[in-house]
Every structure is written in structure tokens, then in C-alpha cells.
Amino acid sequence: MAPDPGQRERRRERLDRGLKVRTEGIYALSSWKEISYLLAPRLILILGLILLPLFMPNLYWQRVICITGIFGLLALAFDFLANYVGLISLGSALFIGIGGYIAGILNSTLGLPIVVTIPVATFGGAFLSTVLLSPCFPLRGIYFAIVTLMYPLAASRIIEALDIFGGTEGMPGLDTMPNIWSALYSIIPVLLFSLFALRRLVTEDIGLVFRGIKDNDQAVRASGISIARYKACGTFIAAAIGCFAGAYLVHLYGWAGISLFALDFSIMPIAASVIGGMGTLVGPVLGAFILIPLTELLREFGSLRIVLYSLLLVGFIVFKPEGLMTYAQRKYHQFEHWVEV
């Protein structure tokens, strides 16, 4: 396949100079070999996730995949917010809780069907989360992190103390997904869509503004851009993903309660990001697909479970601190270099 002269020139200079343009998403698609080189990992991921439920032996494991999808979304939202907007949020449970409660209230009091409650909870919840977090936008780093950690804790205490939205009992008897297949194949496409949309977003111009805020917020202010506005924008995107996960969770179980604000929802996405590779977006999703099924497998070990779990996490941090995906990406690109030269 003959590439046009302009393209060939461009590709040669980038490769010769060893510039990492490849990672920035500009590709020279001049041969089938090159196209398949780029396509293969993406296809494996997409097909792998779509076909995964078919290989699950029973309903129990199919439900595990659903839960894994929820944590995958949360990990994705965490990674985006932490490594592309610079807001380290320890409050992913807030998104789950807000999305879940909105869906629960709409379903139990107004009797709205799932197709209405989930979208409303996604976007309404994202808006509410952004408004709630907006006082924290002037904060940076660890200060933002610690304040966001308090939000879900405060929310569950408020619901408990005021006995609103069902109090400690929660809201039982909500609509559930008609069957396990509809549950599975509603979360997996959303997960894939969110993943590829975010990957695209961070290389777009608005994504560069987000990354600018992460790298150096003062320089962004000096460039005539309101950082509060873009932090809100980034939070809205991450919160929408998290709130969808929350609303979905509520309709998976048919129940909403204060355990939606549980610390697990805040901590697991971080662990998944550490394992998968911070800042890769796809890494945290894969991390969730390793961690969550693993916790289920480890159930058989009873009380030893948490020990094994901790050992695994420590092992990852010690031996592969950059995360699986960063490691795999490097190996894959190195391989490519060898082929090209």
C-alpha cells in the first residue's frame, strides 16, 4: 500500500527522531501491519470485555462481572480526575451514593422505570456532586483528597441521623434488571464507551487544559482560563461516570441504603489504579478486573483473605510500582521499535 509522500515524510521524521508522538495519539497509518499493530490491543480489550460474560460458569460469577464493571467505572473516573485534572478524590463513594440514592428515590417514590432513573441519576447526580464539591476546588493535592474523603462519611451519617430516604433500613424493593444478560450488557458497553471517550478527551484541546491544571494550575490562570470552571467540568465528567455506576448498582440489587457510601467504593478504585497503572485510563479498568474477581476467589480462604489480599497489593507496589499497563505498554512499544528499525 503506497502512502502519499507527505505522510511518509512525517512518519519517518517522528520515528527517526524517536519522538513519543505515538503516545499522543497521532499515528501514521501507512500499512496494514501498522494499523493492526495499533488495532490489536484495542480489539482484544473490546472483544475480551464483550465476550467475558459468556465464559462465566454461573449466575454468581456473572454478577461478579457486573460488580467489577462498577468498580471499573469508578477506577476510570478516579484515574481521570487524579491524573488528568489533578484532583485526587478519595470520595468515589460519594458518586455511588448520590447516583444510587437519586435512582432509588425516583424509583420508589415516583415509580419511574429504570430507563428513566439511570440517566436522570447519572446527570442529575453529576451536577449535584459537582455543586457539593465546588467549595473544595481551591484546594489542591492532599487537602482536596482529605476533604473528599469526608463527604461520603458525612452523607451516610446525615441520612442515619435524620432518618431520611429510609434511614438505616434503606429503600428495599426497587426495580431490578429484567435478567442478568441485560445487566451485563448494559454496563460493559458503558464501560467501554467511557474508557475510549476519556482517552480521546485527554488528547483533545480541552483535555490539554485539564492536564495543564494538573501540571501547573497557576500557569493556567495566567493564561486567562478559570481553573475553577474546568475543575468543575472535569469533576462533572468523573461524577457522571460514578453516578451511573451508583444508579446501576441500586438497580442491580434492587436496594439502596447507606452502604452505598461505604469506604470500599472509595478505596478499591485507588487500589485498582495502583495495580493497573496510574494515568493510563485503561490500566485502572483492568486493575478492577483483576482485583474484584480476586477478592471473590479469596473468599474461600476465610479470614486469611485479607492477608493474601494485602500481600498481593504490597507485592505490586514493591515490584511493579508503575502498574501493569504502563509496563505492558512499554514492552509493546519497544517490540514495535525493533520491528520498524
Place this chain on the structure above:
Amino acid sequence: MAEGVLLQVKDVCKSFGGLRAVDSVSLDLHKGEIVGIIGPNGSGKTTLVNLITGFLRKDTGRVFYKGRDITNLPPHKVADLGLVRTFQVMRPYYSLPAYKNLIVPLYAPRVKRTKGGRLGDRDAVAIDILEDVGFERDAYVPYKPASALPTGYLKRLELCRCLALRPELIICDEIFSGLSPSEIASMVPIIERLQMEGITLMMVEHRLRELFRVANRVVAMNFGEKVAEGTPHEVMENEKVKDAYLGWEAT
């Protein structure tokens, strides 16, 4: 207000605890001129820049830009009006290539207003701006990650971030410092060209020789106060300025 006054600083004060960092400083900037701000370390020059551009809140005093009161505007609103600044400590986006650093200012509302910044155009505009200040495109310098660039380029990248906003007034905070003589030699013509293009400059500097080559007027500060103002020659002859720079040894 007098005709041609672009920036007017009126009795601006700032204290940090008991320290009067900037003590009732007033100055005017006329359109098209280059004004140098000099003074020993700790004399309040950078604080003054931070006060003017809104990065610090003023205790008292007012700042007018093109006759408009910008005293209490946040930094991004000040930059939006065309009053932009560089940072003494360079603040590039280290994870991005040099030209992608300019996408952020090119995305600003100010640029969108003045020129319909279409998607995709911005890369080309960014590379043009960088080429103008000596990022050799043939050597792929604009494509290099900011973390791989030497100080000289980063200083120019700081300036480019301002230029991308199509500014009317640039406040340069020690743009010559940390540069080698040859890098300064290449920076001076850039500054002179900006003036010819009608951009007003306020330059906070320690490198007096180079500053006096380009500055029309110089303001000297010491202990947060303005001690002298005039042509470079007048200011250097001023006794207070001499005291500020040489005082302790001379007595």
C-alpha cells in the same frame, strides 16, 4: 486619566505579617513603552507583579488597566483583558510537548473572542508562535517534551504562553535571569520586536546592563518602596539607588 496611560498603579500596599513587602507604590505605564523594575533581592518586585496581575490580594490601593478598575479581579480575568505575565520560576506543563503547552492559552476565551480558534488550527498556530521566538522547527524543538528543554527555551516558552493570548501588556518577571550571555543576546531582539509590534512591556530585572539596552524608563524599588523613576541613566545616578545596591559596602 492622562491620554496613553495603559496601566495605572495607585498606592498599592501589601504586608506579609509585619513585613511591608510593597509599601504604597504608584506607577504609570504608557502604551508602547518598556518599563524596567529594578531593585535588590527582597525589594518587592515580584510581589508587585503578583499584586497587579491579581495573584495576590492588595491590602490597599487600586490598579487601573485601560481606565478600568482591575484591583479585585482574579488572575484569569486580568489575563483575559490582555494583561499577562511570565513567572520568575518557569511554569511549563512538563508532561506535554512544547507546542502542546501553548494549546492551553490558545484555548482561552480571549483567543476565542479575538480569533475563532477552530479545532486543529491550534497546533499550527502554536508552532508558528514558537518558531518566531527561535524554537527551530527543523530540529523538532517544538515537539520536544517541555521536561527535556533547557532553561533558555523554557524562558521563551513562558513568553510564548503570553504571546499566544495576543496581549497588549506583558509583565516579564526576570526573563533574563538564569540565561547564558548568548541566550540573552537572542532574547533582546525578541523583546525589541515585541515593542515594535506595539506591545507594552514591564520588565522586572536583575540584569541591568541588558535591561537598560531595551528599557525606555526604569523604576527602582527598595524595601517595598519606589525610590526612583526615570530614564535608565537618571536612575543609575540616583543616590538612593546607589545606596540600595552598594550602600552597605560603601559606608
